[in-house]
Amino acid sequence: MAQALKISLTRRYRFSASHRLHRAEFSEEENQRLYGKCSNPYGHGHNYVVEVTLTGPVDPATGMVANLGDLDPFVEREVVEQFDHKYMNEEIAEFRDRVPTTENVAREIYRRLRRFPHARLERVRIEETSKNSFEVSEEGAPAVPGID
């Protein structure tokens, strides 16, 4: 009997954006203590890498878990076009009242990408820099209003 195998497919995307870690309800000192230089009032930016992992049966007709012809434009439309070269605190509605830490950015991107109709979203992993990365999977998925 052939062993049952699980196949997943991972694709990496990039965007560059700025953010500021700051909460209006905290005092200046608290913001400084919590977020340090990330709280600089003018914001700062990163080259983010978004790693998207999908899983599901491999279609025998195409050999694919998901066709990049479907996935690439979906991620471009839902994430890259909306985040690339933006100031997340002001230009992404979800971060008007939520601090855009990369934990929260990962959750927001997971929420957007789980609507992909052709395969199951298993994980979103974001590299904020080559030294920091953040991962969200099903069990860490957020209880955020509007989530599917």
Add this chain to the structure above:
Amino acid sequence: MIRVTRKIEFSAAHFYHNPKFSPEENRRIFGKCNNPHGHGHNYVLEVTVAGEPDPETGMVLDLKELKEILQREVMDRMDHRHLNYEVPELAGQIPTCENVAAAIWRLLEPKITQGTLDRVRVYESPDLFADCTAQPGAARDDDRAAQTGERRAWRKR
């Protein structure tokens, strides 16, 4: 448990084409990957073996032996080959990185006798890779061997 990962690189050609589809469907579904002249990639293969280190040697497995297995099972079969025409393990399949990962899993799984094969990851490019693992909950040859009290033989190093 410890996971040990070994990486190798091989270069191969492929293209995507399903003879059951019309030429238009092939172009629509597979895009530029449908070019019948084929194209190639520098594939990176990461093989992960999981197990307990042997108390005598401190090793989950002998990496020298794994290197030889990867040479024999993967490099000799796939390096500088055309995956559509020259690799029988992929015959009748579209040689996507999903199918290449599954084919490599099936080649390696019976050959790994120290530790158990945990994951096969195939990078087609730095921005695209497929992972193959055992389906959670599926019985492995190992489990069946354990149930019958069989012990996997450790080769003399």
